[in-house]
Amino acid sequence: MIQHKKRYGAPGCSKCVLPTQLKTQQIELQLLAQNLFKVQEDERQLLSRELHDELGQWLTAISAETEAISNSFHGNSKVRIGTQSIKESVGKIHNVIHNIMHQLRPVLLDTLGLIDSLNDLRSQWSSHNPGISCKFVMEGEFNNFGEMINITIFRIIQESLSNICNHAEATLVLVHLNHKLDVPAGTNILLLSIEDNGKGFNPKQQSGGFGVLGMRERIIAAGGKFSLYSALGHGTQINVSLPIEKVCAY
Ligand SMILES: Nc1ncnc2c1ncn2[C@@H]1O[C@H](COP(=O)(O)OP(=O)(O)O)[C@@H](O)[C@H]1O
Ligand SMILES: [Mg+2]
Numbered sequence: 001m002i003q004h005k006k007r008y009g010a011p012g013c014s015k016c017v018l019p020t021q022l023k024t025q026q027i028e029l030q031l032l033a034q035n036l037f038k039v040q041e042d043e044r045q046l047l048s049r050e051l052h053d054e055l056g057q058w059l060t061a062i063s064a065e066t067e068a069i070s071n072s073f074h075g076n077s078k079v080r081i082g083t084q085s086i087k088e089s090v091g092k093i094h095n096v097i098h099n100i101m102h103q104l105r106p107v108l109l110d111t112l113g114l115i116d117s118l119n120d121l122r123s124q125w126s127s128h129n130p131g132i133s134c135k136f137v138m139e140g141e142f143n144n145f146g147e148m149i150n151i152t153i154f155r156i157i158q159e160s161l162s163n164i165c166n167h168a169e170a171t172l173v174l175v176h177l178n179h180k181l182d183v184p185a186g187t188n189i190l191l192l193s194i195e196d197n198g199k200g201f202n203p204k205q206q207s208g209g210f211g212v213l214g215m216r217e218r219i220i221a222a223g224g225k226f227s228l229y230s231a232l233g234h235g236t237q238i239n240v241s242l243p244i245e246k247v248c249a250y
Pocket of ligand 1: 198200
């Protein structure tokens with residue numbers, strides 16, 4: 001007997017993926033991505049703690065031993081020069097560890113919250129990029145977001161600033177963060193824009209980098225919207241909107 005193909009949209013049609021199924025899959029993907037970012041952040045936090053606790057303790061021991069040797073051979077200039085050089089190396093390793101820890105986990109985020117860690121990020125970034133004027137404008141209340149929002153916003157600004165210093169050749173950067181009531185939706189929304197007046201680029205051209213892709217994925221995983229506008233000679237602007245209650249807390 002001839003098997004008639006089921007009409008597109010008819011019950012049982014194998015080619016049809018019903019909107020509800022699509023919606024479910026979309027939510028599952030979003031949860032998966034959220035979980036992936038959480039695992040990544042947890043791992044970074046663990047690494048940062050290990051670096052601090054393990055390496056930090058060995059460096060302190062080396063410093064103490066060096067000090068003791070230097071005191072025992074007080075008059076010996078060779079020993080003095082040698083121990084001084086060890087102390088300097090220990091200081092340098094300490095700074096490197098501190099920088100890596102800072103990249104891995106913005107410590108202030110856990111203790112002082114979003115605004116203080118962003119101010120810290122800005123002052124560190126500005127000290128490394130003295131030729132670029134960087135202005136942060138923050139409007140609204142930022143104290144009671146969950147860890148996920150805090151880390152999401154922090155990572156987006158961190159990656160954007162890193163791109164500006166690596167690629168933009170800008171002289172001005174404006175970061176605008178606004179927490180307000182989204183009147184038509186009746187919910188709270190977090191708006192973020194990061195704008196630079198640098199050389200810009202063609203966003204349609206594949207770069208091979210994962211920074212912009214990662215930012216977009218993070219925001220989508222958090223239930224928000226991400227857009228990037230750039231053109232050669234016209235700077236770059238990133239816009240993010242995050243509906244607050246949609247974001248699940250870690
Ligand atoms: N603010 C910016 N100004 C100019 N070019 C940018 C800016 N941000 C990103 N780009 C361009 O987009 C590319 C992709 O960025 P990204 O995904 O972060 O990867 P990466 O920084 O590793 O190259 C960069 O290589 C650069 O060419
Ligand atoms: Mg990058």
